[in-house]
Amino acid sequence: MFEVLLVDDEALARNDVKGMLDWEKHGFTICGEAQNGAIALSMIEQNTPHIAIVDVSMPTMNGVELSRRIKEQFPMVKMIMLSSFDDFDYVRTCLMNGAMDYLLKHRLNASALLALLDRAVMELQSEAREHKARSVQTQIIESLSPVILREHVANLARNVEGAEESLLAYAKENDLYTHSVNYGTAAVQIVPFLLVTEMLNDVQKNRFVQQATDVMQMAIGDVQKRTVGYVGEGRFIILFSFEERSELAVTSQINQAVSALSHSLEKFLNLKCVCIIGPRSGSLKQLVASYRKADQEMNDILYQGMHPATLRDALIIEEKKQLLLYLEQLDGDRIRHTITTIFATVKHQPIYAMTVQTIVSELLRLIEMSLKRQFSHIAREDVQLVPTRNEFGRMSSVSEFEMWVLSYYARMVDIIKEQQAGGSYSRHIGKAVQYISDNYAANISLESTAGALNLNPSYLSRLFKEETQMTFTEYINRVRIKKSCMLMESDAYALKQISSEVGFLSYTYFFKVFKSITGMTPQAYIDHLKTSKK
Structure with a gap:
């Protein structure tokens, strides 16, 4: 059982969290409750929990100070913060202090809480494995590196010259696949990759890719027999090797592994993916052809027959000009009508089609462009009430994309109007300016x-x-x-x-x-x- 400490100054809030789950059924137990940070710290010193669920705003010692103290004294404890919108600056500080993530109190539900608890367990188990590996190290340093192996496998998919020979040499040097008689590949595409990572810098994007790689590798098993390699732009290759000769057994294991991979991405990272399995092969030399087949089928699905290199912007120039104009005019009705008309043209397409992804990306870029051109004085912190792009990961239909984009535009228009009507005006003049x-x-x-x-x-x-x-x-x-x-x-x-x-x-x-x-x-x-x- 993983022990969880609840820290919140409101007894009713603590009871809500306690009643939200069948804790023991999911492998957790509530080991204590505290109404402020000072009491919580004392309890942690006596009995250190695995996880602490901490309210940001509390008397005596708030969640910000408690998170700092936990990071310094008990870095192994995983922290999940509870907050309201008004606590956003505090939340960011808590995240800098080592908190895993945060949940908004008004959106708190069993599935969201359980997802974070499961993620905490995954991190705890990963850290435990790393600690065990370090503690049993011998003087012999193994030459096999998962990072290098993944790169060799990824280079096969990237069509790097000499990649096949390099993998064969590396496998021979490290005694890989010595008894393998069957091989296979799969192409995996994270569906909302473009949308989720578009606003991330290189460091953040690399961290995102590494998280996805780790989750997939954990799901499919031994890296020496089933290797995840990152190809680029949200595309991954999976290399499978088997000692079994039965084609039926091999096919069954690949299907099970791909299913587990897809489930883990959705459970731990809220990401949906598309997986295409390539033809089985009898040697490493045939893996390139196997992946090419899977990769081509993936592109046919995502690009609806259009080659990625020739895919043009999904929005026509006139639509872009109209939306920019309506944004500058803050005309909510025309914005809503235009966006609804645009989405009506792709309602028949699957959510993972790149035309759909590109349309949403273009719509988001337009509003960023408008903000920079006309409202550069508005800080990004002022739009914290707009839902984050992380929500794209769990969407399953074009209609959900449409509703999100409509909500995004409507909220931005409201924020800009509020900014224009704000300043040092009194309540009456502020309302008059807004009315005008x-x-x-x-x-x-x-x-x-x-x-x-x-x-x-x-x-x-x-x-x-x-x-x-x-x-x-x-x-x-x-x-x-x-x-x-x-x-x-x-x-x-x-x-x-x-x-x-x-x-x-x-x-x-x-x-x-x-x-x-x-x-x-x-x-x-x-x-x-x-x-x-x-």
């Missing part, structure tokens, strides 16, 4: 805005001038001119259409206001844009 941002294209006035906010027009006018240093009319005109400039940059509307789109009832008045604010006529501004793009 939402309704500038309509025929709004000081009176209609005051009515929408249940304020006296004279009071709103005076307060607006004091806080913005502009009259209501001056402010709304500046908003409309800014939006008109965005429409001009899109090169999708005529000038008279633009003046109407942003709320001016008269083109002549639009012309006058535009020149007053920008110092140039609308046409001169467009000519300037064209010149700057050359």
Whole structure:
């Protein structure tokens, strides 16, 4: 049994966690409870648990300080943090202090908790094996290195010149496959690899690949007989060797290993994968052909008949221009309609099709581009309420992708609106600014805005001038001119259409206001844009 310590200042929260699982059924037992970090530390000193589930926010000693003390004094204890959205900065510090991961209290459920507990057990067992291996080391250093073996196997899949001869020489040097008479390969593709790793730096991506490799290797067994090699871009090769002569037995074992691999990736890393088994072969020299067959079949499935090298962007230029424009206008309805229309074209495709993956990737890149161009003052920490890309790993349909992307865009639009309406404004003026941002294209006035906010027009006018240093009319005109400039940059509307789109009832008045604010006529501004793009 793995012992678990619960640390939370709320007894009700501790009871919720205790009642969430049949702990003993899953191999765990609650060894104690503490209402703050100081008590927890004392309990750990007397009876060190395997795992500690720790609330971030507590009196006397909070989870941040407790995680630091545990890391220093009891580094073998695995920590799982419980937090709310408001604790995000504390959570990051806890993760830096060695915590495995965190769970949001309002999303806490049995499956999420059990997944983290299982991951903790996997890490504990891995560390125990490493410790045992170190403790029984002899003076003889084995020449066989799993890392080198994996690289030789991966080079077969990468079609590196001389890879086959190098593997044969390495196998002979280390007495590998001496009694093997049957061989096989499999190609494995992590489905959401592009989406999950796109925003990671090289170090983070390498760590992600190593985690996936370790989980797969653990699932299939002895690295000397069943070797996982990383090919690139989320693609892996599995090399199988067997001493059994029965083709039926070999096929059965390969199928079982691939099934275990797929299950482990989903259980421990929340990742789905596609596995294709290559033809069985009778010698190492035939493995390249076996993998090529599996690799080609994988590409046919993922790319729907298109070669990866010739796959073009899934979004057409017009769709990109429309979405960027609607993002700049913060037009939620048009954004939702455009995204729904885009996804309707791929609803028939499987989730692992690269067209689907590329569409989602392009949509996410567009919103990043928009943020950098127009809202660079918004820090990434301000978007912490947006779900992380880790959720892609557990999705099983195109509809789930669509709902996630719609939620992402809607949340970003809300955040940007909140930022624009924020600053040092009072509550009333903040609401007025937000109202203008939402309704500038309509025929709004000081009176209609005051009515929408249940304020006296004279009071709103005076307060607006004091806080913005502009009259209501001056402010709304500046908003409309800014939006008109965005429409001009899109090169999708005529000038008279633009003046109407942003709320001016008269083109002549639009012309006058535009020149007053920008110092140039609308046409001169467009000519300037064209010149700057050359």
